[in-house]
Amino acid sequence: MAKTDRRVQRTRERLQRALIELISERGYDAITVQDIVNRANVGRTTFYLHYSSKDELFMSCHEAVVSKFRLCPLSREDLLSPEAPPEMVSAYRHLEDARALLSPIFLSYVKDSPLILRRIHDRCARQIEACLRTAFAEGAITIPLDVLANYLTGAQIALVQWWLEEHRPYTPEDLAQAIHHLQRAAIREAFNLRDSNQASRCFAERAGG
Amino acid sequence: MAKTDRRVQRTRERLQRALIELISERGYDAITVQDIVNRANVGRTTFYLHYSSKDELFMSCHEAVVSKFRLCPLSREDLLSPEAPPEMVSAYRHLEDARALLSPIFLSYVKDSPLILRRIHDRCARQIEACLRTAFAEGAITIPLDVLANYLTGAQIALVQWWLEEHRPYTPEDLAQAIHHLQRAAIREAFNLRDSNQASRCFAERAGG
DNA sequence: AACAACTTGAACGAATTGTTCGGGAACGTC
């Protein structure tokens, strides 16, 4: 249980801060290890004592950022409800508010955004997969869980990218609702669930006629 | 209009071929300009006479690759069929074959790959939107067409990325089938269809009545 | 055959990477 040496903490903090500053100034690719240690006022030897490469430092930086893209655990009711869960709606409102802050990442203005996006994607996919596994523990599966999880995640992220990029007229509520319905349909398909509520009047009419 | 010198054509062809070969052997990142000119049997000076960087050479190669991402127009029957359309399956087989060639684009190893990906996405989204518009001309829409088109496209591309990245055990057929089912579910949701055959007749009846 | 355009190899400076030292400073512990 030895605590990390303060010097170590300081050094890592300085390196991380320096990298983040430099990224916002010139982009990831244009930065060398030398640039980082210059900005951080740290010896280059020291850099390699803590990180084996620029990429590794970058990964350690965005732990905090990526970890904020956490999904609340979604229950079976949430997933199948006719209305989008309130957390989802508020998440989309938050996205719209933080648009200026997030668009550099989501729209690939920064060179390294694919990297971050991939991490966010992976994280979300794993979480969704876990949610699905517990929410639909019993029952036949027509589509592998990891495929489904990555489908749902990819669709959602892609749609958010598109939404942020084009200045479409849709409100966060519109989008959350649409995505929720589409995802619910996918989940129903995967677990072979029938519609219970709000059945199509079309089908009813036809059956009656 | 002056034709391009044959020597120029030959040189560029050799360089492109060499790069593609090397990509499939060790991946994009591990290749240097020197490697390319070695394989192509071309002077390094010559390389820089034609391309300013490895990325630029790669971009000159990608035209053929990207142009293969053309979707055949999908009919209503294709979209709602219980089996994935054969063109889709063969497209996924092709993807698997060209894996080494495509990874640099799909996994963002190349600087401009987000741009290329966006173009592919936009093109596919527009095509799908057009297909949907003609295939489901009449009938209620619960989800805006552009949202639906971008959802379907984003999900598909994201899933392909994931498939290429991880060495998952799924065959092209598996993936095509899964995606087809998920997308069919989304389309049914958007157009309020419950069962493919019955639903289409249902719509006909409604339209007729 | 003649001329222009292309290709070549060698060589160069510049940048970057990752590593090795020994001396010195800061830290946690007692």
Add this chain to the structure above:
DNA sequence: GACGTTCCCGAACAATTCGTTCAAGTTGTT
């Protein structure tokens, strides 16, 4: 507050890779 341990530093090193220059040779075009 003293002491041993851990960490930081700077300089220097070899090894790559990059992009450019130049003179000389080779090939396509007309």
